[in-house]
Amino acid sequence: MEMYIDPHIHVTSRTTDDYEAMRKAGIVAIIEPAFWLGQPRTEAASFKDYFSSLVGWERFRAKQFGIVHYCTIGLNSKEANNEPLAEQVMELLPLYAGKQGVVAIGEIGYDDQTAAEDKFYRLQLELAKDMDLPVMIHTPHRDKKKGTTKSMDVSEEHGLAPNMVIVDHNNEETVKEVLDRGYWAAFTIYPHTKMGSERMVEIVKQYGPERIIVDSAADWGISDPLAVPKTAALMRKMGIPEEHIRMTCYQNALAAYAQSGQMDEMDWLKAEPIDQTKKMSGNSVLRGGQVPRVEGPSDRVEN
């Protein structure tokens, strides 16, 4: 069975059906970047609880389905525009950025490319440097090309090495510059608009598999938690070499984020078997009466 990593997915918003389908489709590890929740938070404590859930409950939830959950910690660009709140969130970040399984500072960058966004983007680049962590950059959906260039310019101004920075949400217009400048170029596959699997196949054909990463960015909006395995399947059908599929849908994400020292292939290759008997509790994932699926050693992912 092929193994995939989805290095950008907001599983907090997804159901256990999604988790099951993801695992079945070969996803062994995921990265959940800290982001906004569809509506702006008004209190710093809401961020605290959100960050805590990323390193706590969600990690546990994923584990029950045989998926290893990592996360990135950061203040997203949208909510950076509430400056008094953003200041308080900045004080929380060091508490979480050093935790086990936190593989980057992210997703950070620009949304409307305001002065406040710029300020907190820069502060967080400094934090990443201090903590020796990679950075996951969210490039803006509007005025994308200029915003992407600016994100990299500012990152370089702060002295970050391009190999420590993953630039996400690329498209045909941005990919060349991102790769030429030595960055990891991540692509988010969206079901209807923006980047689709077919276009992804063409990009891999044109640019090859080096430093290219495929993700779903699935969240609370219309999105597909199986975007990575589906894109891999389409690549296979279109004759992309198996090694290129492995690099773009697994290995490159691992190489980029393992630079944190917090992500290791052994985490899933030697994972404990799934033991859903662990959580037969009322509010928990399994409700009364369901039969737990206990994965024995024979079901473990090998190699």
Next chain:
Amino acid sequence: MSSTNQINPISAFILSVLSEKSEEKSTVWLAQKREKILISGKEMDFFMAFSQASRYFKKNPLNLTEDQINEIQSLSPGLRIDLWDQLQLARVYLLLQYPAADAASWKNTLQKLFETGDMYEIEALYAALPIMPYAEEMVARAREGLRTNITSVFDAVALNNPYPATYFDESAWNQMVVKAIFMQRPLFKIQNAEQRANQELADIIIDFAHERWSAGRDVIPELWRFVGPFISEKNLKDIKKVVSSENKLERKAALLACSMSDFSEAKDLINEYPEIKKDIDSGHLTWELIGQETLEKALS
């Protein structure tokens, strides 16, 4: 309140274990952080060290020697450091270094540490409750730990931990045991279970069993341990039902529960099963054995 003098030997013991088990660069880092925490007394230095311990210590088992286990048992009876891992031990060491002279500020710091902790950090904290300064004032926090649905965090409070039996009142104790039953945790790992058995708990468990049976479901055999001393006319029919179960493990558990009772009809029940009675009398059939077999069955 636990005085600093009581904590020091434990700190020293932990440090000796860590020095023996981990790499030199890790213990050097730990000594530096200790210094920093003691000198600055700053919360943030402590929080960062507590998190970043994962960069220096692995979740490897400690493999303590028998002498070491005896030593810790004499220092803090029931504390199961032998089941902790290196990372957890390093975190608890750092915790014990944090200045605790002022109770209110110490508790405030701990509150933040719990609220911002990841799964593994929180597990380390709950397992260390018995040796925390102001341990007796941490009951509300421990009860909060029981409300989690993350099994490993629940286990850190409830299992292999002397804290609940020492500090919980009856309602907290019962809340814990009932949730452990509900989550199908290995009950034999709850320390001092028999000392804290009580009528109220036995009644709750009987009601729980009725609910499950109505739904056509089983209950874990270990729960009869908590009913045993309170078998009476009122619940005898329930015990009889379990004794006549097809499931051998359930029958054994019900009979072992009968052996804890002074009620004559419970005694009579055991006599109907001479082979099991022999195992009970000789001490071969124990709650630990029933718990182990339940675990094995769940995993097979």
